[in-house]
Amino acid sequence: NAGVTQTPKFRILKIGQSMTLQCTQDMNHNYMYWYRQDPGMGLKLIYYSVGAGITDKGEVPNGYNVSRSTTEDFPLRLELAAPSQTSVYFCASSYSIPAETQYFGPGTRLLVL
Amino acid sequence: KQEVTQIPAALSVPEGENLVLNCSFTDSAIYNLQWFRQDPGKGLTSLLLIQSSQREQTSGRLNASLDKSSGRSTLYIAASQPGDSATYLCAVRPNTGNQFYFGTGTSLTVIP
Numbered sequence: 001n002a003g004v005t006q007t008p009k010f011r012i013l014k015i016g017q018s019m020t021l022q023c024t025q026d027m028n029h030n031y032m033y034w035y036r037q038d039p040g041m042g043l044k045l046i047y048y049s050v051g052a053g054i055t056d057k058g059e060v061p062n063g064y065n066v067s068r069s070t071t072e073d074f075p076l077r078l079e080l081a082a083p084s085q086t087s088v089y090f091c092a093s094s095y096s097i098p099a100e101t102q103y104f105g106p107g108t109r110l111l112v113l
Numbered sequence: 114k115q116e117v118t119q120i121p122a123a124l125s126v127p128e129g130e131n132l133v134l135n136c137s138f139t140d141s142a143i144y145n146l147q148w149f150r151q152d153p154g155k156g157l158t159s160l161l162l163i164q165s166s167q168r169e170q171t172s173g174r175l176n177a178s179l180d181k182s183s184g185r186s187t188l189y190i191a192a193s194q195p196g197d198s199a200t201y202l203c204a205v206r207p208n209t210g211n212q213f214y215f216g217t218g219t220s221l222t223v224i225p
């Protein structure tokens with residue numbers, strides 16, 4: 001069991017570029033989440049999904065898009081990268097909500113210059 | 114909107130000491146509260162999950178308590194070890210919606 005995996009680990013983007021952050025889980029979890037963590041701040045929810053084909057916005061969705069075509073994968077798309085999107089991005093999954101614990105990936109560190 | 118606060122932001126203790134980390138939240142209408150550990154450059158690892166109907170949860174040297182009415186939770190670490198050095202975050206899940214609200218964390222250093 002690899003758990004939740006994320007790629008890449010680190011990326012530098014220029015302003016206006018786009019990229020996709022990959023997230024895969026092998027625990028057959030229905031629920032998946034994307035968070036961002038800014039220095040000295042708590043995690044903030046960007047998007048989440050309750051199953052394949054179903055996604056919804058979290059607290060800070062602007063500038064991001066997601067899709068969920070399979071149970072395992074939940075990619076996060078950044079369009080027109082901005083310096084404000086410099087952050088560490090975490091993907092997480094859980095079997096169900098609200099009672100179940102979340103399992104987190106190791107994170108992707110993104111720097112937009 | 115739920116606000117979650119963790120004080121202090123940083124804490125240093127000598128090895129062997131018992132310690133308490135604090136988490137407070139503004140809206141008592143929560144479904145559950147979770148404590149996580151985060152090591153530098155790593156993801157979060159769940160430590161304890163307390164449902165709103167529970168008062169405390171224990172795992173090894175860790176004990177988490179929940180007082181919904183006062184909007185507080187504490188994480189008690191007994192006989193601290195250098196390996197406990199990490200950032201500890203709490204997160205609350207409101208009764209409605211699918212949002213988790215995280216605190217900013219307490220950075221713990223246990224000095225050998």
